Amino acid sequence: MKKILFINGSPRGNRSSSLGVAMYLSLFLNYDYEFINVNDSSNNNTVHLTPQADEAEPAFQSILEKIKTTDVIVWTFGVYLGYVPVKLQYLLDKLIAQQYYFKNKSAASIVTSINIFDNYALDKIRLVSENLGFSYVGEISAEANPQLGYLNEKNTETACQVLAKKINHAIEINFLPTPKYPDTYRRYISPVHFGNYFKLNKAKVEKRNNKSILVITGNKITKDAEALSIVEIVRNYSINKVELIEIEEYKISTCTGCLVCNSIIGHGCRFQKKDRFNEIIRKMEASDGIICIGHSSSGFVDVYLKTLMERAYGLFHRPFLNPKYGFVVITGGGIIGNDVACYVNDFFSRIGVKTIAHLGLDENNMTNIAETIHQYVNELDSAMAEKWEILPCYSHLALDAMLRNRIASLGMMLREDFLYYIQNKLFIFPNLIKTTFFFFLFTNNKIRNIIIKRRVKKVNQKRKARYKQIIQSGLVGKGKNLNAITGCPVKYN
């Protein structure tokens, strides 16, 4: 009996937007399907997934058994800081570290996001899927809404029908598409592949300046010889005071996706008082320089640094650390290290760290590595002392926004572009009067909830009506849901 398994990574449980989209898509499957959530302890009754990549705890084993008996996996998640929510990364890390390879199976992805780095997340999940042996049949990236599950209702639903068709077809004819990524990447996405120790043969320098540098690593440096080498070079050759934070030691809890940090002013992360997250943020604020050393894992950065980044989501949109200086190094990433370094660099730039360099260490190209890190340290010392100007370099989306701005202000000159953007309603400028009105209205929780409830009701009515038409036209799939999920944001019947 052929089967499809939706592996949902959202920590938002049944409020998950990506789950809502997956639930809709499942209606068009011709084969039986099942939903599991990596955050759910009911996968094995007792224990959750752990961050240790080489551990095969009961939660992992029960998910593994389900993967083994399935034909198509559908990774279902909201984009969390450019990749999967960290607990889904725990699962990917374990599958890679423990050398699983699945033959004759396929994978697809359903993601929801606000379309920032959704392409990056999709590309990385494809890289991991193919390196785990899955052939990749397709994907959907839907624009999310925390209450409604998804926006652009009709388009998203049509896209779901298309992906369901592809999944049905792949199972029907045993179709395994050509991979985009060869499995030579496996070593570099492994959370347990570490590079070699290196050092600089020069006399240590005196701590003669009064600035402070905070070095942040995800893993403990005793695990990662490259990270240890970098920390030693910073300690020995910076003329400033150096402090080290190994996030793994801080045992900070993972983001729950509650979005309080983003929607309530001055609240920060709801969990900041209960664990040591805030302590790390305070140390970052108190330092003059920040050096981030991450490790390449599952196509992204290690789970500890990823956890910190997710928890800092509410701070992510504003350069709250400005002005600080720093640099970013990713260890163990081989040919993809620089890609990961670019993303992490982007994150630190956005929160206000003027980064003088970012580098992914590639074991095949370590020429002058100790000297290069030494040079970064010297430059960081100078940048802090002389307040170097480092111009920001934004992602393509920021460039898009800038372009729209340009087109608007130069509308008379860029007439073609101006018209195109106006006609296709592509300007994202808010209506100032309307926005200000809602801003004040939404400070009252009661009014806010009434407005949201009304909108949800209206949209759900329209969705049900569309779904009714689909049932009448006989497009609904023959597959059965093997485990009932309740409380999903989107309801059709």
Ligand SMILES: Cc1cc2nc3c(=O)[nH]c(=O)nc-3n(C[C@H](O)[C@H](O)[C@H](O)COP(=O)(O)O)c2cc1C
């Ligand atoms: C910690 C956190 C990080 C996020 N990072 C991104 C991001 O990098 N890009 C993006 O477009 N949306 C981002 N979002 C928005 C989510 O992708 C969006 O709300 C998604 O629908 C959540 O899916 P879920 O409800 O299934 O968890 C983030 C949300 C959270 C809570």
